[in-house]
Amino acid sequence: MTKIDAAFYRGNRTFTVEQAEAPAPGAGEVQLRIAYCGICGTDMHVFHGNMDARVGLNRIVGHEMSAVVEAVGEGVTNVSPGQNVVVRPLDPCGDCPACKRGHGHICHNQKFLGLDTDGAMQELWNAPAHTLHVLPEGMRLDHAALIEPVAVACHDVRMAAVQPGEDVVVIGGGPIGVLVAMVACEAGGNVVLSEVNETRLEIARKLGFDTVNPAKEDLKAVIEARTGTKGADVVFEVSGSQPGVDAMTAVAATRARIVMVAIHAKKPQVDMFQFFWRELNLIGARVYEAEDYDKAIALVAEGKIDAETVITDVSPLAEIQQAFESLDASPTALKSLIKVGDPA
Amino acid sequence: MTKIDAAFYRGNRTFTVEQAEAPAPGAGEVQLRIAYCGICGTDMHVFHGNMDARVGLNRIVGHEMSAVVEAVGEGVTNVSPGQNVVVRPLDPCGDCPACKRGHGHICHNQKFLGLDTDGAMQELWNAPAHTLHVLPEGMRLDHAALIEPVAVACHDVRMAAVQPGEDVVVIGGGPIGVLVAMVACEAGGNVVLSEVNETRLEIARKLGFDTVNPAKEDLKAVIEARTGTKGADVVFEVSGSQPGVDAMTAVAATRARIVMVAIHAKKPQVDMFQFFWRELNLIGARVYEAEDYDKAIALVAEGKIDAETVITDVSPLAEIQQAFESLDASPTALKSLIKVGDPA
Numbered sequence: 001m002t003k004i005d006a007a008f009y010r011g012n013r014t015f016t017v018e019q020a021e022a023p024a025p026g027a028g029e030v031q032l033r034i035a036y037c038g039i040c041g042t043d044m045h046v047f048h049g050n051m052d053a054r055v056g057l058n059r060i061v062g063h064e065m066s067a068v069v070e071a072v073g074e075g076v077t078n079v080s081p082g083q084n085v086v087v088r089p090l091d092p093c094g095d096c097p098a099c100k101r102g103h104g105h106i107c108h109n110q111k112f113l114g115l116d117t118d119g120a121m122q123e124l125w126n127a128p129a130h131t132l133h134v135l136p137e138g139m140r141l142d143h144a145a146l147i148e149p150v151a152v153a154c155h156d157v158r159m160a161a162v163q164p165g166e167d168v169v170v171i172g173g174g175p176i177g178v179l180v181a182m183v184a185c186e187a188g189g190n191v192v193l194s195e196v197n198e199t200r201l202e203i204a205r206k207l208g209f210d211t212v213n214p215a216k217e218d219l220k221a222v223i224e225a226r227t228g229t230k231g232a233d234v235v236f237e238v239s240g241s242q243p244g245v246d247a248m249t250a251v252a253a254t255r256a257r258i259v260m261v262a263i264h265a266k267k268p269q270v271d272m273f274q275f276f277w278r279e280l281n282l283i284g285a286r287v288y289e290a291e292d293y294d295k296a297i298a299l300v301a302e303g304k305i306d307a308e309t310v311i312t313d314v315s316p317l318a319e320i321q322q323a324f325e326s327l328d329a330s331p332t333a334l335k336s337l338i339k340v341g342d343p344a
Numbered sequence: 345m346t347k348i349d350a351a352f353y354r355g356n357r358t359f360t361v362e363q364a365e366a367p368a369p370g371a372g373e374v375q376l377r378i379a380y381c382g383i384c385g386t387d388m389h390v391f392h393g394n395m396d397a398r399v400g401l402n403r404i405v406g407h408e409m410s411a412v413v414e415a416v417g418e419g420v421t422n423v424s425p426g427q428n429v430v431v432r433p434l435d436p437c438g439d440c441p442a443c444k445r446g447h448g449h450i451c452h453n454q455k456f457l458g459l460d461t462d463g464a465m466q467e468l469w470n471a472p473a474h475t476l477h478v479l480p481e482g483m484r485l486d487h488a489a490l491i492e493p494v495a496v497a498c499h500d501v502r503m504a505a506v507q508p509g510e511d512v513v514v515i516g517g518g519p520i521g522v523l524v525a526m527v528a529c530e531a532g533g534n535v536v537l538s539e540v541n542e543t544r545l546e547i548a549r550k551l552g553f554d555t556v557n558p559a560k561e562d563l564k565a566v567i568e569a570r571t572g573t574k575g576a577d578v579v580f581e582v583s584g585s586q587p588g589v590d591a592m593t594a595v596a597a598t599r600a601r602i603v604m605v606a607i608h609a610k611k612p613q614v615d616m617f618q619f620f621w622r623e624l625n626l627i628g629a630r631v632y633e634a635e636d637y638d639k640a641i642a643l644v645a646e647g648k649i650d651a652e653t654v655i656t657d658v659s660p661l662a663e664i665q666q667a668f669e670s671l672d673a674s675p676t677a678l679k680s681l682i683k684v685g686d687p688a
Contacts, residue, residue, distance in 0.1 A: 228441070
């Protein structure tokens with residue numbers, strides 16, 4: 001077996017890069033030579049030790065990746081060696097009530113690759129062939145590492161069915177909030193981004209967004225002034241905070257669609273009266289489906305996602321520990337990539 | 345002017361029946377000789393003094409009514425004297441953001457007839473012609489007084505888009521909950537009604553519904569057992585309580601639609617994680633639109649609403665005070681009607 005470098009999560013805020021053996025791809029699997037892998041908020045939760053029960057202390061994380069096909073296992077016909085690809089890191093059971101209704105992305109027994117299985121923070125990774133999307137000619141592999149989070153944003157915007165000319169408020173300006181704002185903008189929405197962190201606001205303004213800091217300005221009043229008292233047609237709650245949940249109903253127009261993107265670990269208080277009174281619609285949105293990946297690939301290919309601004313730093317795999325520590329401490333980073341290998 | 349009997353809300357849990365003068369209908373108005381008028385939960389809120397600021401102490405309430413056209417004002421062409429009618433008691437401004445988008449039923453400046461204006465607890469009532477729906481031949485006027493609350497249920501079920509064979513849970517078994525259950529059943533749903541009041545449960549069972557008392561049984565377990573762990577496709581939250589809000593997400597299937605029918609005066613804690621995780625959809629639903637009235641009239645006409653069971657008592661206008669007091673004290677009453685006059 002081939003010896004490779006792989007980054008293992010060992011608990012206690014520690015990743016160690018160790019030599020590992022790369023098995024040949026099994027039936028239905030594809031061996032991928034990883035180019036880049038982004039650090040996701042979920043990976044940061046792993047780093048913080050919040051997911052030890054789920055991932056254990058011998059886990060190779062990583063799912064926001066790009067790669068070149070190295071070899072294919074038995075029965076694989078959808079890709080061939082040398083092709084540039086990304087993985088849609090979902091492995092649904094096919095048998096639960098969600099899968100039976102065609103909603104495999106929210107399978108009740110979902111295996112999320114890179115959390116429930118080993119992931120892409122290693123030079124060679126065997127992934128199920130059905131998870132692969134082939135990249136178009138000429139797409140840079142560092143930019144391609146954004147496709148997974150862009151697909152999240154594409155799913156959110158598709159679930160909201162944003163229409164050209166609609167007034168959109170994105171609450172929360174982290175990486176996903178910014179990408180949701182970009183995709184909503186591309187769908188024709190008039191986007192305002194609400195965020196309390198001044199550094200993130202600066203990045204958002206640099207990206208061309210109208211911004212509001214709700215700690216300094218009355219967000220509801222700003223939105224009412226912009227919309228002639230109508231309010232926002234679409235609201236994305238990406239903050240995961242009680243003030244964000246308060247704002248989502250306050251800025252919503254009659255029959256507005258509010259998309260719940262954030263993970264609320266605690267149950268927030270929600271203005272249910274406003275849902276009744278204004279006939280609001282709350283739409284939960286989780287990960288992505290194949291068509292969201294197709295859309296995300298198209299947006300990155302067409303340069304509709306400002307990858308150069310979103311990717312704030314790139315570190316080699318050997319420096320993964322420092323990369324997590326820096327990202328954790330940094331108020332300025334948006335998306336940090338790990339350059340896992342150099343397959344090109 | 346004609347002298348008539350009218351019931352005035354005078355504050356302090358008091359209705360008094362007094363002689364009043366009935367003006368001729370103005371332009372665009374229709375003078376109605378009222379037959380029956382139901383007591384709504386909102387009327388009970390008035391009785392309790394919770395709405396004094398809105399209704400004042402000189403208000404004739406009543407909006408769940410049936411009548412015969414007595415006379416028409418200038419320019420009225422849609423009805424003629426002698427026709428049996430009901431009023432859809434909404435008078436939208438036509439100019440706010442909701443009205444401009446065709447959602448006049450949730451007008452920002454809505455005048456609700458019988459609360460913001462005088463209503464139907466009087467022998468002759470002048471209502472805007474545009475609010476009238478003509479009743480089919482042969483419909484009993486006492487049954488017709490149910491059309492307004494049935495239209496609420498029709499709106500709720502239409503907003504949920506209940507499909508034949510879907511699993512439906514109605515949380516709360518008061519008059520609206522029972523009517524929602526009936527209409528959802530008629531739409532082909534497999535309905536379970538959840539209610540803590542044993543007397544109401546008995547009525548629901550008499551109406552043929554499968555019921556659960558969540559104080560005695562585990563509602564989630566019951567629904568999982570009935571649906572093969574899938575959960576409910578559609579949930580109606582009609583309880584207005586924190587346990588109801590807890591239950592609505594607990595029993596919901598992946599991508600379930602949850603309709604917020606109840607008025608939550610306090611902000612409940614809501615399991616937002618479940619909205620994200622299961623991609624749930626929360627739909628606020630308020631009053632009704634013209635097509636909901638059409639549907640409600642058809643359902644009552646076809647005998648699809650068990651009016652004889654839903655209407656638990658009828659009192660003459662002279663006894664309106666006792667009727668409110670009895671309904672307030674009674675755990676067995678479902679819908680109390682006032683027989684305002686005898687126009688037939």
